[in-house]
Amino acid sequence: MHSLTLGAVALLVGSVTAQCDVAVLQQTAADYLSTSTTGTFKLSSADAVTYTENGKTANIKTGILSKALKISHNRTLYDTVQCAIYTELIAPDNTPPYVIGTQVGLDAASGKVKKMESIITSTGDWFFDAKNTLSYSLKEDRSVIPEAKRDTRAVIKAAGDAYLDLFSDKSVKVPWGSPCTRIEGGRQFTPDCSVGVPNNVKLVNRRYVCDETVGTCDILLSFGGATGMPDSHEFRIEGGKIKLVHTITGKA
Ligand SMILES: *[C@@H]1O[C@H](CO)[C@@H](O)[C@H](O)[C@H]1NC(C)=O
Secondary structure (H helix, E strand, O other), rough: OHHHHHHHHHHHHOOOOOOOOHHHHHHHHHHHHHHHHHHHHHHOOEEEEEEEOOOOOOOOOOOOHHOOOOOEEEEEEOOOOEEEEEEEEOOOOOOOOOEEEEEEEEEOOOOEEEEEEEEEEEOOOOOOOOOHHHHHOOOOOOOOOOOOHHOOOOHHHHHHHHHHOOOOOOOOOEEEEEEEEEEEOOEEEOOOOOOOOOOOOOOOEEEEEHHHHHHHEEEEEEEEOOOOEEEEEEEEEEEEEEEEEEEEEOOO
16 A cells, blocks of 8 residues: 555656546547537536637527537547547538637536537638638648657647747747648648737637647637637647647637
């Protein structure tokens, strides 16, 4: 018993503690996908769920989750430390077409959904073109990073934050990858992700979902101060450098 305790302590010191089993998160992702494709609510949720669409409190029963969507592509980050997932849905053949980024936070003890926030974009939104988003996304390397080469959560998060800080502070050193490819709405920028970053824009109220196995953090934020546009910026980091960026920006 004594040596077991010591072993557990050594593990805790060596890595950030997982709060949730990845299987619970995978089930949540499957339930979310099933809800999105059928329009029938399949998620196991707590009594009180914080639910927003494009940054505004919405009705979980009558919002986007009540629509059966024709989805062409989905990809999920599993954050076992925070007990959360982030799923990107690309639905160019739905009427209307959608690209949706959703963070789902679970209660670690019960495994039930306690918070859900979606950025929902469609025709008319910033550079929206779901067909392009899909074809560019399918070309990306989203493979699992071998354990020995994995960046820490802190490194991945700091790289994403540096990029976001650059919008208001040009002195920030951003660890650009070369090449780096950004899909901004339905437009692709490559091999240089530093092009077209404006100045004097504050990216605030950042909420993170990170998955070290794929070197990726998704950050939901408010673009242009507290009343700015609802936005998702997702970063894939390899060897400490930013390799892929996805942005999904809704209407304020
Ligand atoms: C979600 O993506 C997986 C592959 O990553 C695929 O097998 C599955 O069919 C997709 N589900 C939907 C509803 O599109």
